[in-house]
Amino acid sequence: xxxxxxxxxxxxxxxxxxxxxxxxxxxxxxxxxxxxxxxxxxxxxxxxxxxxxxxxxxxxxxxxxxxxxxxxxxxxxxxxxxxxxxxxxxxxxxxxxxxxx
Amino acid sequence: xxxxxxxxxxxxxxxxxxxxxxxxxxxxxxxxxxxxxxxxxxxxxxxxxxxxxxxxxxxxxxxxxxxxxxxxxxxxxxxxxxxxxxxxxxxxxxxxxxxxxxxxxxxxxxxxxxxxxxxxxxxxxxxxxxxxxxxxxxxxxxxxxxxxxxxxxxxxxxxxxxxxxxxxxxxxxxxxxxxxxxxxxxxxxxxxxxxxxxxxxxxxxxxxxxxxxxxxxxxxxxxxxxxxxxxxxxxxxxxxxxxxxxxxxxxxxxxxxxxxxxxxxxxxxxxxxxxxxxxxxxxxxxxxxxxxxxxxxxxxxxxxxxxxxxxxxxxxxxxxxxxxxxxxxxxxxxxxxxxxxxxxxxxxxxxxxxxxxxxxxxxxxxxxxxxxxxxxxxxxxxxxxxxxxxxxxxxxxxxxxxxxxxxxxxxxxxxxxxxxxxxxxxxxxxxxxxxxxxxxxxxxxxxxxxxxxxxxxxxxxxxxxxxxxxxxxxxx
Amino acid sequence: xxxxxxxxxxxxxxxxxxxxxxxxxxxxxxxxxxxxxxxxxxxxxxxxxxxxxxxxxxxxxxxxxxxxxxxxxxxxxxxxxxxxxxxxxxxxxxxxxxxxxxxxxxxxxxxxxxxxxx
Numbered sequence: 300x301x302x303x304x305x306x307x308x309x310x311x312x313x314x315x316x317x318x319x320x321x322x323x324x325x326x327x328x329x330x331x332x333x334x335x336x337x338x339x340x341x342x343x344x345x346x347x348x349x350x351x352x353x354x355x356x357x358x359x360x361x362x363x364x365x366x367x368x369x370x371x372x373x374x375x376x377x378x379x380x381x382x383x384x385x386x387x388x389x390x391x392x393x394x395x396x397x398x399x400x
Numbered sequence: 401x402x403x404x405x406x407x408x409x410x411x412x413x414x415x416x417x418x419x420x421x422x423x424x425x426x427x428x429x430x431x432x433x434x435x436x437x438x439x440x441x442x443x444x445x446x447x448x449x450x451x452x453x454x455x456x457x458x459x460x461x462x463x464x465x466x467x468x469x470x471x472x473x474x475x476x477x478x479x480x481x482x483x484x485x486x487x488x489x490x491x492x493x494x495x496x497x498x499x500x501x502x503x504x505x506x507x508x509x510x511x512x513x514x515x516x517x518x519x520x521x522x523x524x525x526x527x528x529x530x531x532x533x534x535x536x537x538x539x540x541x542x543x544x545x546x547x548x549x550x551x552x553x554x555x556x557x558x559x560x561x562x563x564x565x566x567x568x569x570x571x572x573x574x575x576x577x578x579x580x581x582x583x584x585x586x587x588x589x590x591x592x593x594x595x596x597x598x599x600x601x602x603x604x605x606x607x608x609x610x611x612x613x614x615x616x617x618x619x620x621x622x623x624x625x626x627x628x629x630x631x632x633x634x635x636x637x638x639x640x641x642x643x644x645x646x647x648x649x650x651x652x653x654x655x656x657x658x659x660x661x662x663x664x665x666x667x668x669x670x671x672x673x674x675x676x677x678x679x680x681x682x683x684x685x686x687x688x689x690x691x692x693x694x695x696x697x698x699x700x701x702x703x704x705x706x707x708x709x710x711x712x713x714x715x716x717x718x719x720x721x722x723x724x725x726x727x728x729x730x731x732x733x734x735x736x737x738x739x740x741x742x743x744x745x746x747x748x749x750x751x752x753x754x755x756x757x758x759x760x761x762x763x764x765x766x767x768x769x770x771x772x773x774x775x776x777x778x779x780x781x782x783x784x785x786x787x788x789x790x791x792x793x794x795x796x797x798x799x800x801x802x803x804x805x806x807x808x809x810x811x812x813x814x815x816x817x818x819x820x821x822x823x824x825x826x827x828x829x830x831x832x833x834x835x836x837x838x839x840x841x842x843x844x845x846x847x848x849x850x851x852x853x854x855x856x857x858x859x860x861x862x863x864x865x866x867x868x869x870x871x872x873x874x875x876x
Numbered sequence: 877x878x879x880x881x882x883x884x885x886x887x888x889x890x891x892x893x894x895x896x897x898x899x900x901x902x903x904x905x906x907x908x909x910x911x912x913x914x915x916x917x918x919x920x921x922x923x924x925x926x927x928x929x930x931x932x933x934x935x936x937x938x939x940x941x942x943x944x945x946x947x948x949x950x951x952x953x954x955x956x957x958x959x960x961x962x963x964x965x966x967x968x969x970x971x972x973x974x975x976x977x978x979x980x981x982x983x984x985x986x987x988x989x990x991x992x993x994x
Contacts, residue, residue: 307572314565321558331554338561342568349572357577358568361519363951365564368526370948372560374941375530376553379537381937383546395547398625417980424987 306348313341328383328390332376339369407462408444408470409510415440416503423496433496434485437503438478445474458578459517465870466514469648472725473513476640477506479732482842484633487739491631498538502637505531509645518567518577521649525563525613528642529556535637536630548629555622559612566605570657573598582657603658607668610653614646616706617675620699624687627695632748635691636735639698640728647705647724651717651871654709662712673707674802676700681809684816690751693816694734697775700813701727707806708790711797714868719789721871722864726786733846734771737764740840751820755829765824767847774850776817777810782854938990949978 320334343362350358384390405411419440423433448470452462481499488494508527515521533556537549571577573595574585589596612619627635654665680700687693705727708720738748741757741764748754758765774781777788787810794803853860956963956971985991 314561317561318558321554328550328554335554335557335561338558339564342561342564345565345568346571349568353572353575355575357519358571361567361571361577363955364519364523366951367948368523368530370944371530372526372557374944375533376550376557377937377941377944379533379546379549379553381934382537382540383550384934386541386543386546395551397544397547398551398629417977420980420984424984 303348303352307345310341310345310348313344314338317341325392328380328392328395331392332373332380335376336369336373339365406447408448408474409507409514411444411447412440412503412507412510415443416500416507419496420500423500430494430496434481434499437496437499438481440503441474441478441481441506445471445478448474457516459515459520461514461516463870465867466648468867468870469513469644470510473506473509473641473644476644476728476732477502479736479842479846480633480636480640483636483736483739487631487633490742493539493631498535498633501531501534505535505637506641509641512645513648515649515652516579518570518579518582521653522560522564522567524645525649526560528645529560529613532556532634532638532642535634536626538634539631542629544629545631548626551629552622552626555612559609559619562605562612563609566602566607566609569598569602569605573602579652579657583659586657587660600661600664603661603665604668606653607665610646610650611672611706614643614650614702614706615699616672616702617679617699618672620676620679623699624692624695627691627698628689632691632735632739635694636732636739639694639731639735643698643702643731644724644728647720650706650709651720655717655871666710666712669706669710670799670802673703673705673710674805676703676706677806677809678703681813684813687816688750688752690738690748690753690820693751693820694731697813697816698727698731700809701731704787704790704806707802708793711793711799713793713797715789715793715796717871718864718868719786719793721867722789722860723786725860725864726782729846730771730775730783730850733767733843733850734775736843736846737767737771740764740843751823752827752829754820754824755827757824759828767843768824769821770847770851772817772820774854776814778814780851780854782850782857782860785854785857785860935993942985942990945981946978949975 317334317338320337321331324330324334343365346358346361346365348358350356350361380390387394416437419433419436422436423430426432448467452464452467481502484498484502485494488498505528508524508529508531511520511524511527513524515524533549533553536552537546539545567577570582574582576582576585586599589599608619611617612622615623627638630638654662654669658665677700680696680698680703684693684696684700687696701723705720705723708716708723710716741748741754741761754768757768770781774783777784777786791803791806794806952974953971956967960967
């Protein structure tokens with residue numbers, strides 16, 4: 300039997316990696332979207348593990364909702380990305396610099 | 401089960417689905433669809449006040465408090481849509497989708513307010529955020545708009561992830577997502593156990609995420625960019641409805657499940673509040689862009705609300721409720737005026753665009769004068785009472801140094817509000833300021849109320865102390 | 877229980893070993909003397925015209941976006957179908973409402989022309 304702390308540590312590592320991916324990445328917005336997905340997956344992992352540990356279905360039901368909402372979210376993200384690309388002809392993170400004051 | 405059909409969320413959801421379909425078939429008559437949406441909101445606000453379901457639903461709460469807040473939100477939405485319609489019409493960017501998406505966001509705020517479990521809270525926040533991503537990027541031809549949208553999207557999704565991580569920790573260490581059960585679990589946990597540590601971590605994650613949604617200081621970087629990049633009508637929406645909803649979420653979350661942890665979050669909230677006030681007041685000094693300036697002013701106002709909440713006393717709670725309502729009212733007026741004035745065929749961007757407004761449009765100049773004086777906290781106006789209440793609550797709880805700091809920051813912030821007035825009345829510029837109408841009754845009422853409620857402050861005191869009293873009813 | 881997965885583990889180890897041996901054999905025994913011409917990408921004898929990472933037509937993204945939304949309903953439909961016996965009329969109606977809302981989304985995208993390729 301693998302202790303639960305291992306699962307939690309793994310999901311925390313994935314979560315931290317995804318946040319690092321958002322802040323360190325300086326190239327492409329698509330990679331940012333992937334980091335976001337990774338972040339939600341780590342949370343899902345956490346919820347399932349804890350739900351299983353507690354012997355409670357709430358965690359798994361929560362995961363269903365999170366999956367759906369995240370799908371809607373990434374759809375909007377892709378749509379915004381297309382609009383951005385049409386306006387700027389690039390999806391580099393460094394080009395997001397016109398709003399400053 | 402059937403009493404659920406009369407709650408405003410259901411009315412709006414069903415109605416908005418109808419409007420989406422109807423609008424597909426009568427694409428030319430936008431005004432009709434718009435009127436339909438306004439009618440829906442009026443209907444929903446009527447039922448919000450009259451029909452309060454008596455059933456107890458786990459994970460969803462109906463009470464007088466939530467109904468009243470929902471009513472206020474619906475009335476706010478009504479006014480915002482009224483301003484928005486003219487604004488979009490003027491910009492030739494009128495699409496009914498703007499209103500349908502806004503209504504979906506409105507439903508999201510209502511779910512946030514009624515949420516009594518972390519799942520409902522998450523769904524409400526997401527519904528609101530998804531609507532806001534789309535609304536910020538609504539101006540598809542504009543580079544600034546799409547840049548603002550993608551920025552808000554990435555930061556917003558990240559904060560949702562952080563919220564979820566906090567929720568998963570709270571769920572794991574208390575075994576429940578229901579507010580009430582979480583409260584029971586937390587009160588029985590030993591302060592030195594691992595479980596307690598996990599709960600604290602979860603709470604801090606949730607706090608960080610909600611502060612982001614609120615636009616409070618360490619997480620405020622997005623606020624000026626997004627305010628500047630989006631249409632003014634979106635900015636009004638952003639600065640009123642979500643703030644009220646997030647405020648209620650703060651209130652319910654901290655005063656129901658986390659109430660026994662007050663000795664920890666009180667300090668955090670006071671720090672965030674002070675940081676927001678200081679950053680909002682100081683950074684606004686150098687802004688030339690009108691929307692960025694108002695964004696920083698929003699940050700400092702949010703600071704007042706959070707600071708008052710962090711005191712964990714009755715007068716602090718009262719003050720924060722009062723301040724929230726007054727703030728959203730003032731924001732409604734100040735951004736509402738900006739939607740009505742345009743210069744050079746686009747909206748007002750820089751403060752210097754307003755120069756000479758007193759000569760060409762004395763009526764709007766007076767409206768801005770009243771609103772800015774109220775925001776600055778000049779005595780007969782309502783903004784003064786709001787700031788006074790917060791400072792009074794601070795002094796009553798013997799935070800003397802903090803109250804001095806807050807007064808100092810208020811004086812600093814008065815400078816940039818007065819700078820706008822100076823630009824309007826004492827500077828001249830040959831430029832084409834135009835308005836759609838000579839006057840607007842709703843806008844005038846909005847501004848006059850700022851003055852009227854300031855002269856007779858007891859009306860608002862009564863409303864908020866009533867709200868606070870029914871809030872205390874549910875939390876104990 | 878984990879014991880049942882042993883064949884898979886052995887298979888994976890063998891596959892890994894085999895692939896490594898083949899690749900490293902080529903790398904070790906084959907000669908290599910690269911120069912600029914050999915390293916540059918080959919495109920019918922021309923200079924390469926553009927970045928080798930091809931730009932996708934934006935319409936693929938549109939299809940992907942619509943797919944994501946309608947794909948996820950399956951995540952709800954499967955568990956619902958499995959327990960349909962136990963949840964009765966109420967569960968049936970709840971799913972009917974859900975599908976109805978999706979249907980409105982479908983009507984919307986159809987009428988707006990999002991499903992047309994040209």
